[in-house]
C-alpha cells in the first residue's frame with residue numbers, strides 16, 4: 240500500500256486556498272501535510288478548515304522541520320524562482336503557479352535548479368492545458384481538423400467587480416502581459432506549435448490611472464507573427480463589466496474553433512424584460528475549477544509514475560520571455576524582437 244504523498248500548500252491567497260482545499264479533500268493519494276503563509280489568520284483558518292495540517296509562516300522553517308514529499312507554490316510571482324530552488328534542494332517535487340518568474344535572470348535560476356534535479360517532478364500551473372475544452376481543441380488541431388492554423392486570438396479580461404484585488408496585486412503582478420496574457424501566450428505556443436519572432440503592443444489606462452505607476456495599463460493588446468507564419472492577437476484587461484471573460488479563437492484554412500466565445504456560466508438563457516441573456520462566470524475559480532483539480536491530479540500521477548509532465552520549465556522560460564518582450568513593446572512603443 241502506497242503511503243499518501245505529503246504535500247504542503249504554500250501561499251493561501253486568492254488561488255492558494257483553493258489548491259490547499261483540493262489537496263485536502265479532492266486529490267486521491269495525497270495528504271495536505273502543511274500550509275504556509277505570511278498571514279497568520281490564513282494559516283489558522285486553513286488549519287481549522289482543512290484537517291489540521293501543520294502550519295508555518297516561514298517557508299524555510301517549513302522545509303527544515305516538516306517531513307514532506309512535495310510543495311505547491313501559490314505565492315507572489317517574484318518569489319517563485321527562489322522557492323522552487325529551495326524546495327528542489329530540499330529533495331521535494333515542485334508544482335509552481337504561473338508565471339515561472341518575473342525576470343529572465345530568475346527564470347534561469349529556476350531552470351538551472353530544475354536541471355540539477357532531474358529525478359524530482361517539476362510542473363508549472365498553466366492550467367488551461369488541463370481544461371476539457373482546451374484539451375478537445377488541441378486534439379482537433381493536432382488531427383488536422385482546422386487545416387493549417389492562421390490566427391490565434393486570446394482575450395483574458397478580469398471582471399470589473401474584482402478591480403480592488405487587481406489594484407492591490409498590481410505592485411507585484413509584473414504587469415498584465417506576464418500576469419494575465421501569459422496564459423494565452425502559453426496556449427498560442429501549445430496550439431500553434433511554434434514560437435513568435437517579434438511583438439507589437441499597445442494599450443493604456445482607460446479607466447484606472449493607478450496602473451500607470453507600475454508601467455502597466457488596465458487594458459493592453461499585442462500582435463505577434465509566429466515562425467510558422469501564423470498570427471497571434473492577445474487582449475488582456477481588468478475591466479470587463481459582465482464578469483470573467485476568457486475567450487479564444489483559432490482560425491485555420493479549413494475551419495475555426497471558438498472556446499467560450501460567450502463566457503456563460505452555464506447553458507441557461509434568461510428571457511426577461513431586458514431581453515434574452517446568460518449569466519457569466521465572475522471568478523477564475525468558477526471558470527477553471529476543473530482545470531485546477533486536473534493539473535494537481537497530473538502532478539501527483541507524475542510523482543507516482545516517475546515521469547515529467549508535458550509542461551516543462553522551458554515552457555515557463557519561453558512564456559516569460561515573450562510576456563516581457565510584450566511589456567517592453569507596450570512601455571516603449573513599436574516592435575520588439577523576441578530572442579533566446
Ligand SMILES: NC(=O)c1ccc[n+]([C@@H]2O[C@H](COP(=O)([O-])OP(=O)(O)OC[C@H]3O[C@@H](n4cnc5c(N)ncnc54)[C@H](O)[C@@H]3O)[C@@H](O)[C@H]2O)c1
Pocket residue numbers: 249250251252253254255275276277278281296297298313314315316318336337338364366408418523
Ligand atoms: N493559474 C491561475 O489562473 C492563477 C490565478 C491567480 C493567481 N495565480 C498565481 O498564483 C500566485 C499567487 O497569486 P494570488 O492571486 O493567489 O496572490 P495573493 O496575494 O492572493 O496570495 C499570495 C499568498 O502568498 C503568501 N505569501 C507571500 N509571501 C510568502 C512567503 N514568503 N512565504 C509563504 N507565503 C507567502 C501570502 O501570505 C498569500 O497567502 C501568483 O503567482 C499568480 O500569478 C494563478
